[in-house]
Amino acid sequence: MAEAPKIDNNLCTMCGLCIEICPRDAITVVDGELTTLEGECILCSHCYAVCDAGAISFDPDVLRAVKFRTIRFDDIPRRNVTPADFVNFSMSRRSVRKYREIPLSDNVLADLVDFAVTAPSGSNCQNWCFTVINGRDKVFELANKIRRFFERLNVIVRNPVTRYLSILFAGKKLLKYYKNHYNSVEMGLNEAAKGRDLLFHGAPAVILVHGGTSGSTPFEDGQYAAYNIALLAHALGLGTCFIGYAKETIKRSKGIRAYLGIPAHHRILAVLTVGFPAVEFGRFALRKEYPVRFF
Numbered sequence: 183m184a185e186a187p188k189i190d191n192n193l194c195t196m197c198g199l200c201i202e203i204c205p206r207d208a209i210t211v212v213d214g215e216l217t218t219l220e221g222e223c224i225l226c227s228h229c230y231a232v233c234d235a236g237a238i239s240f241d242p243d244v245l246r247a248v249k250f251r252t253i254r255f256d257d258i259p260r261r262n263v264t265p266a267d268f269v270n271f272s273m274s275r276r277s278v279r280k281y282r283e284i285p286l287s288d289n290v291l292a293d294l295v296d297f298a299v300t301a302p303s304g305s306n307c308q309n310w311c312f313t314v315i316n317g318r319d320k321v322f323e324l325a326n327k328i329r330r331f332f333e334r335l336n337v338i339v340r341n342p343v344t345r346y347l348s349i350l351f352a353g354k355k356l357l358k359y360y361k362n363h364y365n366s367v368e369m370g371l372n373e374a375a376k377g378r379d380l381l382f383h384g385a386p387a388v389i390l391v392h393g394g395t396s397g398s399t400p401f402e403d404g405q406y407a408a409y410n411i412a413l414l415a416h417a418l419g420l421g422t423c424f425i426g427y428a429k430e431t432i433k434r435s436k437g438i439r440a441y442l443g444i445p446a447h448h449r450i451l452a453v454l455t456v457g458f459p460a461v462e463f464g465r466f467a468l469r470k471e472y473p474v475r476f477f
């Protein structure tokens with residue numbers, strides 16, 4: 183499988199743009215013809231994207247065009263969104279914690295994932311995987327598994343003897359958990375016992391972003407992919423919410439990872455609920471003051 187761009191020197195106009203744009207200097211001229219340097223290409227496809235002559239292509243088993251099932255768009259990059267529209271759109275995305283009981287099609291969720299992978303990634307590793315849980319029953323089943331994880335954890339930390347004994351095998355992690363989360367989790371568990379889904383907020387679907395630890399920045403890459411999902415969902419009239427509690431629990435529970443079929447060596451990078459919002463936000467978010475320095 184060729185992992186470098188294929189160059190059709192008959193079409194090439196020798197404009198040199200591909201050489202200039204390549205972040206790895208993987209394209210060069212030998213004997214008056216363009217050629218690629220084996221092993222240097224990171225498959226960013228910048229060379230392909232700047233070549234108006236269409237002289238550059240990739241093995242379709244290696245790189246493919248991103249296609250959507252439910253979204254029609256013209257295949258020409260344009261940047262004609264006004265800053266005002268962009269700011270309005272991005273700022274009107276909010277975390278949605280109340281969903282309508284409307285199921286989502288697999289196609290829409292698949293499109294969200296296809297858009298996720300257009301996010302940037304360190305050294306273009308794209309070392310991400312996605313698990314889509316579509317259906318209220320399945321989401322609730324996952325919530326129940328996470329609930330049982332916390333029930334067992336709270337039994338351990340509630341008892342001062344086991345709480346302090348845990349230092350021997352878990353360091354001070356459980357003491358910190360007891361101090362910072364025990365009460366709120368206990369409250370959540372009481373509500374869950376009444377049938378409320380405080381974890382996934384009643385969403386009809388959940389998307390997990392996970393991946394191996396190879397690559398230069400797998401953790402950041404997963405966040406950017408997840409945020410892409412949040413943005414496209416917003417454009418589709420859907421709501422999302424990052425669920426940190428679920429991410430941390432699935433990360434720690436071998437049983438839940440096995441249940442979801444997530445490889446043991448994968449890290450859970452993000453967990454997002456998706457669904458039609460049952461709330462409308464008529465005003466933008468307020469934000470805290472923040473420090474900024476121009477050095």
Ligand SMILES: Cc1cc2nc3c(=O)[nH]c(=O)nc-3n(C[C@H](O)[C@H](O)[C@H](O)COP(=O)(O)O)c2cc1C
Pocket residue numbers: 275276277278279423424425426427428467
């Ligand atoms: C990494 C991360 C984890 C989060 N975890 C949760 C969570 O477990 N449950 C929840 O309801 N919201 C969660 N949120 C949503 C935040 O509370 C929310 O983004 C923040 O309050 C700002 O609100 P906004 O997204 O509507 O602007 C999380 C957000 C992020 C970025």
